[in-house]
Amino acid sequence: MNRTVKVTALLLAAGLGGVAAAQTSTYKGPKVTLTYLHGFTGADRPVMERLIAQFNAANPNIEVKAQAQPWGTTWQQLPSLVASGRAPDVVVINEDQITNFVARGAVSPLTNAELQAAGINKSRFYGPLFKTADYEGKSYGVPISSVAYVMFYNKDLMKKSGVSKVPTNRTELLAAARACTTDRNGRKPGQSGFDPKALNTWGISLYNNWVGSRLAYAAILQNGGSLVDKNLNASFNSPQAVEGVQFLVDLVQKHNVARPNSTEEAELAAFSQGKVCFFPSGQWYLDRFEQQKMNFGVAFVPRIGTKQDAAWGGSSHMTLPKQRAGYDANKRRAALAFVNWMTSPTQNLAWTEAGSLPVMPAVANNKKFENRPIAGVFSKLGNIYATSGFPWGGQVLGPFDNAWANAYSGKQSVKAALDAGVSEANKQIQQARKTFQ
Template sequence: MRTTKFFPLLMVIAMLAGVLAACAPAATPTAAPAVPTTAPAATEAPTAAPTTAPAAEPVKLTFWFNWEGTNADVMKDLVNRFNAANPDIVVEPVFQPYADMTTLLQTSIAGGTTPDVVALDLILIPQFVETGAIAPLDDYVAADANININDFYPLLANYDVMGGKRYALPVSTNNMQLIWNKDLFKKAGLDPEKAPATWDEMQAMAKQCQDPANGVVGFEFYTQPTGEGITWQFQVWLWAAGGEFLNADNTAAAFNTPEGLKALTYVSDMLKGNGSQPGPWGLFGDQKACMQLDGSWLFGYRKDAPFQWGIAPVPAPAGGTTASNVGGEHIFMFDASPNKDAAWKFIQYLTSPDVQLEWDQKTGFLPVRQSVAENADYLKWINETEPRMLPFVQGMATAHTRPATSKYYAVSEAFSREIQKALLGEASPADALAAAEKAVNDALK
């Protein structure tokens, strides 16, 4: 999930330049000199005038992305180095605000002015695949010995396969794990270096750490307003309990199960004052929450926090497995691009192990490739630079992706609207799950 400001709509039309074909001028024959004799005059074979064909202009690609700040600077540097190494291709990187990206892409499809390559939030890709405007990558992947699909984490690689065809490749990712305030733990008499590993431990520590008189909650759950914030957070507990959000083909709700009831009962019980209370985000940053789930992006804004904090895997229920929810961007090409071979070469470059290793080290994104996550240099860099990143890296092995459906946001809104009633104590977990099941199935229809 991304948190962004919304900007006014921008209309950006990427102009694609075609390759200019150069034609050499026709050769001009020269006449042989006259011979002073009555015999027929001999002639020499015509001699072609020496010509040099002008070099073909490089293929031009337009590449849209919504990374900002350091991430954008790193990406532009990678693009410049690709251009230098491939003089026959020029990639133009174009930043588009996240809030405007969907509208801009829809407008470009309607107007026939699509960019060649796009890096996009994975959850938005299905709706563009549905338009038929994205080019399948299967033939390129099959013919390219440098691409090993099995090296990408399966949860990411499988997300891009829709209707039996592959439409994108992972290029960046992140996930959520548990963050705790060591200062508040110590103040509450808890071991500041020990995070909870199970649901029972988490609730017990949250109850001990909470301080209602001073507005401190033990664990900060996001409960309002409705929307993806509620869905995104709750899915973690659902998966940890062994449940699923939608069925295998994303055509019906799958969460109204004993596993779903277990997860919602656990969360809603804590929100009754047993370690937590309903509310929007903000308490943890104000040192008013002992624990919460947060993403690997937190190193950007927690680095200089005025308190000590640590990262640990998301607690699991007894007999369950830790789980997480991933975000990030995947990269694809539009079918209307006249330069698909060049576009594929660029995609292959950005997703290659060496480039991914550098990208992850310079941006803090997590590896999309298992070989990068296990790379000795990468692990050495983490241990020397930010050891607290390790739970995020290791968490990719047990993380999940949200369903790859073009109706996801409608589903998320319908789900959160009903589940919020249980979080706020307005409905029982069982009733909220039943109502959410109906609402989600209606949204999927």
């Protein structure tokens, strides 16, 4: 899965030319050189390199030397770099790793005083997005990039099926999905002779991998549940979780408006072929559908639950690793000034052309997005939540993803699958806790 899309000619239109270079940082000290480690190695790399060059040109007292390398390499190297006193001055860490590194002492907290001195205002960002890098009441990173789980919809199939409104809640979703579903003989669910094993078109795509499980994550959040409890033990088998996931499973097993035990690749192809109305997935497929010149739209995930709007999001945060004793205070101040510059509205607007969602309302409200499909989710970007806040991400998410796959495929009941997943997750958490002692 690629969480970026190609860089387009819209970079200049987005404000990358001239405007960004005119901005200077808040650092006024002696010249320093900063090392900057990030994992933007795909189509987003040229955008990052251009921004760095603009920063260096506008700030003669700070020289940023960047290194791009695969994310996995950084996760392997960062602990030893910190331990040996050779950590980079600034490193970008993703949402699924940041709490682990924070809990291990590899990342230094950012105090309110130094954030303010650098010009970094937390309130300019979407609240849940900024808090992705918080842990035990302290901030450890500033968001530079964001992706999210959204719902693509096929306008042509919706029109053909008589669906005029994009569903925003559980009732509307079920009704629209029923209308979009037909078997090979043109019968719909509930009609005599309808064959759920021979679908010709169907309402919604569900599938059995980790991306598919993020819709279940949304349902749990929307019902007021969570993946972990206050003690950071797995708790995704709560009554709220079971109820939300059960609705999704019922779309397959009871209502017959989704294919059973399908894959992301199969559902992606079906959506592109006009076989399915609603395709919940990562926003990273936007470029693909635009290239195919599909008649599609993008919406926020419908409120399947009863408490709140919520969807999964991924993110990347600029952090300051823990440094050796005697580290130059000027370098830290300069690093924070660089972070502020890179995460300011002008730079974030440019960065969205590399596949990121806006990380702040000021950018989402820019007129450049008025006619773009992705703008359909912008009004609710403040309701996107990453799977962070607990150090043992893999120990929770692996069993959760398996539980979703077992429930969706019918191998286990929803309650049994979630119970088994929580049991396995807490066994793994118990082992993981020992590495933090």
